[in-house]
Amino acid sequence: xxxxxxxxxxxxxxxxxxxxxxxxxxxxxxxxxxxxxxxxxxxxxxxxxxxxxxxxxxxxxxxxxxxxxxxxxxxxxxxxxxxxxxxxxxxxxxxxxxxxxxxxxxxxxxxxxxxxxxxxxxxxxxxxxxxxxxxxxxxxxxxxxxxxxxxxxxxxxxxxxxxxxxxxxxxxxxxxxxxxxxxxxxxxxxxxxxxxxxxxxxxxxxxxxxxxxxxxxxxxxxxxxxxxxxxxxxxxxxxxxxxxxxxxxxxxxxxxxxxxxxxxxxxxxxxxxxxxxxxxxxxxxxxxxxxxxxxxxxxxxxxxxxxxxxxxxxxxxxxxxxxxxxxxxxxxxxxxxxxxxxxxxxxxxxxxxxxxxxxxxxxxxxxxxxxxxxxxxxxxxxxxxxxxxxxxxxxxxxxxxxxxxxxxxxxxxxxxxxxxxxxxxxxxxxxxxxxxxxxxxxxxxxxxxxxxxxxxxxxxxxxxxxxxxxxxxxxxxxxxxxxxxxxxxxxxxxxxxxxxxxxxxxxxxxxxxxxxxxxxxxxxxxxxxxxxxxxxxxxxxxxxxxxxxxxxxxxxxxxxxxxxxxxxxxxxxxxxxxxxxxxxxxxxxxxxxxxxxxxxxxx
Amino acid sequence: xxxxxxxxxxxxxxxxxxxxxxxxxxxxxxxxxxxxxxxxxxxxxxxxxxxxxxxxxxxxxxxxxxxxxxxxxxxxxxxxxxxxxxxxxxxxxxxxxxxxxxxxxxxxxxxxxxxxxxxxxxxxxxxxxxxxxxxxxxxxxxxxxxxxxxxxxxxxxxxxxxxxxxxxxxxxxxxxxxxxxxxxxxxxxxxxxxxxxxxxxxxxxxxxxxxxxxxxxxxxxxxxxxxxxxxxxxxxxxx
Numbered sequence: 001x002x003x004x005x006x007x008x009x010x011x012x013x014x015x016x017x018x019x020x021x022x023x024x025x026x027x028x029x030x031x032x033x034x035x036x037x038x039x040x041x042x043x044x045x046x047x048x049x050x051x052x053x054x055x056x057x058x059x060x061x062x063x064x065x066x067x068x069x070x071x072x073x074x075x076x077x078x079x080x081x082x083x084x085x086x087x088x089x090x091x092x093x094x095x096x097x098x099x100x101x102x103x104x105x106x107x108x109x110x111x112x113x114x115x116x117x118x119x120x121x122x123x124x125x126x127x128x129x130x131x132x133x134x135x136x137x138x139x140x141x142x143x144x145x146x147x148x149x150x151x152x153x154x155x156x157x158x159x160x161x162x163x164x165x166x167x168x169x170x171x172x173x174x175x176x177x178x179x180x181x182x183x184x185x186x187x188x189x190x191x192x193x194x195x196x197x198x199x200x201x202x203x204x205x206x207x208x209x210x211x212x213x214x215x216x217x218x219x220x221x222x223x224x225x226x227x228x229x230x231x232x233x234x235x236x237x238x239x240x241x242x243x244x245x246x247x248x249x250x251x252x253x254x255x256x257x258x259x260x261x262x263x264x265x266x267x268x269x270x271x272x273x274x275x276x277x278x279x280x281x282x283x284x285x286x287x288x289x290x291x292x293x294x295x296x297x298x299x300x301x302x303x304x305x306x307x308x309x310x311x312x313x314x315x316x317x318x319x320x321x322x323x324x325x326x327x328x329x330x331x332x333x334x335x336x337x338x339x340x341x342x343x344x345x346x347x348x349x350x351x352x353x354x355x356x357x358x359x360x361x362x363x364x365x366x367x368x369x370x371x372x373x374x375x376x377x378x379x380x381x382x383x384x385x386x387x388x389x390x391x392x393x394x395x396x397x398x399x400x401x402x403x404x405x406x407x408x409x410x411x412x413x414x415x416x417x418x419x420x421x422x423x424x425x426x427x428x429x430x431x432x433x434x435x436x437x438x439x440x441x442x443x444x445x446x447x448x449x450x451x452x453x454x455x456x457x458x459x460x461x462x463x464x465x466x467x468x469x470x471x472x473x474x475x476x477x478x479x480x481x482x483x484x485x486x487x488x489x490x491x492x493x494x495x496x497x498x499x500x501x502x503x504x505x506x507x508x509x510x511x512x513x514x515x516x517x518x519x520x521x522x523x524x525x526x527x528x529x530x531x532x533x534x535x536x537x538x539x540x541x542x543x544x545x546x547x548x549x550x551x552x553x554x555x556x557x558x559x560x561x562x563x564x565x566x567x568x569x570x571x572x573x574x575x576x577x578x579x580x581x582x583x584x585x586x587x588x589x590x591x592x593x594x595x596x597x598x599x600x601x602x603x
Numbered sequence: 604x605x606x607x608x609x610x611x612x613x614x615x616x617x618x619x620x621x622x623x624x625x626x627x628x629x630x631x632x633x634x635x636x637x638x639x640x641x642x643x644x645x646x647x648x649x650x651x652x653x654x655x656x657x658x659x660x661x662x663x664x665x666x667x668x669x670x671x672x673x674x675x676x677x678x679x680x681x682x683x684x685x686x687x688x689x690x691x692x693x694x695x696x697x698x699x700x701x702x703x704x705x706x707x708x709x710x711x712x713x714x715x716x717x718x719x720x721x722x723x724x725x726x727x728x729x730x731x732x733x734x735x736x737x738x739x740x741x742x743x744x745x746x747x748x749x750x751x752x753x754x755x756x757x758x759x760x761x762x763x764x765x766x767x768x769x770x771x772x773x774x775x776x777x778x779x780x781x782x783x784x785x786x787x788x789x790x791x792x793x794x795x796x797x798x799x800x801x802x803x804x805x806x807x808x809x810x811x812x813x814x815x816x817x818x819x820x821x822x823x824x825x826x827x828x829x830x831x832x833x834x835x836x837x838x839x840x841x842x
Contacts, residue, residue: 052768052771052784053784053785054768054769054770054771054782054783054784055768055771057771057773057782058771058772058773058782061773061774061775061782062774062775336775353772353775358648358650358665358668360669360670495776495777496776497776498775498776498777499775499776500753500772500774500775500776500777500778500779501650501651501779502650502651502652502653503651503652503653503654503691503694503695503698503752503753504653504690504691504694506698506753506776506777506779507694507695507697507698507731507777508694509776509777510731510777511694511697511728514728514729531727534686534690535690535728537687538686538687538690538691541656541663541687542653542656542663542687542690542691543653544650544653544665578729
């Protein structure tokens with residue numbers, strides 16, 4: 001075993017030329033080949049890269065998809081989100097428990113299956129979904145579990161240590177991700193020829209390309225809406241040995257899946273936007289950080305890169321342009337929502353835990369490998385390609401003054417046609433709900449858990465950076481849904497995904513969850529709500545990065561927009577303890593084998 | 604060392620700073636105390652505790668990481684910020700297992716001293732009561748993780764000042780814990796003379812056989828509140 005681990009580590013370290021910043025690739029290779037990251041591998045990786053064991057453990061222990069203990073040959077990770085639960089994920093989970101013999105959160109006695117919940121997989125339009133090793137299965141029903149488990153058992157009989165079942169030619173039932181582009185629009189999804197935007201860019205100077213993006217008033221599509229042209233200008237002005245272009249394909253906001261659709265349908269336009277950025281910024285290297293859940297796209301994307309190389313759209317002297325060299329590497333993530341935050345993403349790219357950095361300095365000044373770096377969203381790069389194809393004025397012709405162009409919205413939940421819709425910025429929530437066929441929605445989550453819970457009184461508001469800003473997640477909830485139950489699930493999500501670096505987010509998210517559970521357990525009073533509101537304010541103000549600063553939004557926006565839902569949960573007493581006296585004494589009662597005398601119970 | 608000097612204001616006090624200084628460094632030199640926990644003057648700032656968060660030109664930033672710049676308007680000593688700081692200290696008390704009356708560090712503990720300075724009374728949150736390991740394997744040093752506040756002072760000191768990287772972080776979120784570069788502390792290269800063994804703000808890293816050399820009542824924060832040494836630099840000018 002130790003010899004095998006040694007060989008795996010040696011090969012993985014050689015593959016990355018002993019580059020410490022590629023620790024993620026080395027560790028993922030160990031996980032793939034060994035099935036987990038044993039202590040022996042950590043020791044050898046540290047030795048081979050010339051770093052301390054404690055540094056390797058720091059990184060490995062951070063990511064949800066890296067295991068330090070042996071797990072089942074097949075990891076079945078079921079998405080646990082409001083939408084998956086609405087669509088019956090609990091029953092699917094039960095069916096998998098029965099079929100595998102593993103209870104949720106454990107490994108089956110035969111060591112074949114580990115069954116667990118996971119966060120949103122980027123499949124909100126086809127829930128319930130699951131990630132089985134690297135394969136995504138979607139639109140599950142309880143009836144699918146036995147067939148899937150049988151197929152997995154069969155693939156195991158072939159002997160090898162399976163990572164992606166499809167590598168062994170075993171087709172899993174339901175192993176299909178529907179693209180679900182429901183409404184294509186005139187900008188991002190317009191028909192266009194591969195290379196047209198890039199060739200147009202190369203007829204202009206790098207400065208002029210940057211100016212075109214500025215003139216188009218393009219803003220970052222990840223949700224923050226920072227002007228892309230300004231970001232590029234700041235990056236270009238920064239002095240460094242290298243400049244880097246990074247594409248953030250770590251879309252982890254629950255309810256978002258538009259980057260999945262973009263990378264499935266028009267990956268060429270995304271890579272082309274990165275190449276155009278490389279030209280504008282004088283960068284030679286681009287990196288696309290792909291969320292671990294989308295590993296199933298990895299090979300297809302590599303193929304697209306390969307084709308672009310063959311066509312002279314990547315590599316040396318691109319399109320015959322002397323001296324313009326640009327290449328793109330895909331870095332696979334390993335299950336951490338925080339890595340969608342640009343500075344955490346850079347840390348992860350450098351083979352470290354995905355903890356955000358303090359700013360300043362901003363990535364445009366000191367980013368990847370401490371060099372000037374422009375990090376932009378998948379959709380932003382696709383927009384860049386379109387701007388260069390058709391011109392800034394054409395692009396500005398769509399949307400509003402503050403928010404030019406169109407936006408891809410990932411629509412899910414209680415709606416008849418979930419999927420991606422390309423709509424012009426400025427569309428009202430009402431118009432959108434009519435479009436997706438859910439005019440009677442009780443509430444709409446705009447921008448995912450970190451966004452806002454919007455009530456019908458605000459359905460006249462517009463989706464745009466100047467009003468309701470969203471990276472693309474739109475979750476529709478019907479009349480039968482409980483707004484506070486959704487807030488609870490979202491708060492749990494932030495507890496799971498807090499990186500832990502700073503106190504207000506690390507501790508505050510758990511304290512908020514505990515308080516919310518007390519209130520939802522009908523033991524909350526007005527004092528609890530007031531205290532929760534104050535706590536939520538502290539978490540918002542004092543947290544270090546956007547995750548913590550928005551982690552209280554499920555609580556704060558429902559307090560603001562649905563006060564009646566909170567009031568309905570309150571008890572009239574001035575104070576109620578979190579547990580009853582009986583619950584507090586339960587353990588003692590059990591140990592002593594006798595119940596307290598009735599008088600003591602009543603307190 | 605100093606480049607051009609300039610001024611900015613903190614709660615209407617004009618503070619002089621030089622290029623490259625953070626808000627906290629400039630304020631310390633000027634005798635304006637901003638409460639802080641994870642910051643240590645000999646270590647690069649890490650921004651963990653957020654206790655030093657101020658309003659900087661209307662935006663919240665940690666004073667330990669934010670470079671001072673000319674004309675900056677900083678608010679620090681406001682009721683709202685001090686309430687937020689107190690809440691953070693309360694969070695730390697709820698997160699770990701802190702029993703001040705039974706702790707060797709009582710009176711010399713920065714967490715406890717901040718609690719007093721910021722007016723913390725009863726803990727408003729239910730304790731999380733985590734299970735934390737104690738590591739007494741080292742002949743001279745004990746690691747009492749129940750009291751760890753994850754400030755990473757020891758991590759930074761060991762890496763940058765001692766050149767040993769004895770400490771590191773492990774896990775994420777509320778499961779984050781202080782890790783050591785071996786099976787236990789006794790197997791690491793840590794020495795009681797290391798900087799990493801001396802920078803702990805709480806009673807987590809303790810030198811053995813030293814616990815009660817200074818009796819209760821005569822310790823650092825028994826005499827005056829935390830931050831008084833910094834404020835003393837400014838006091839003469841007041842009078």
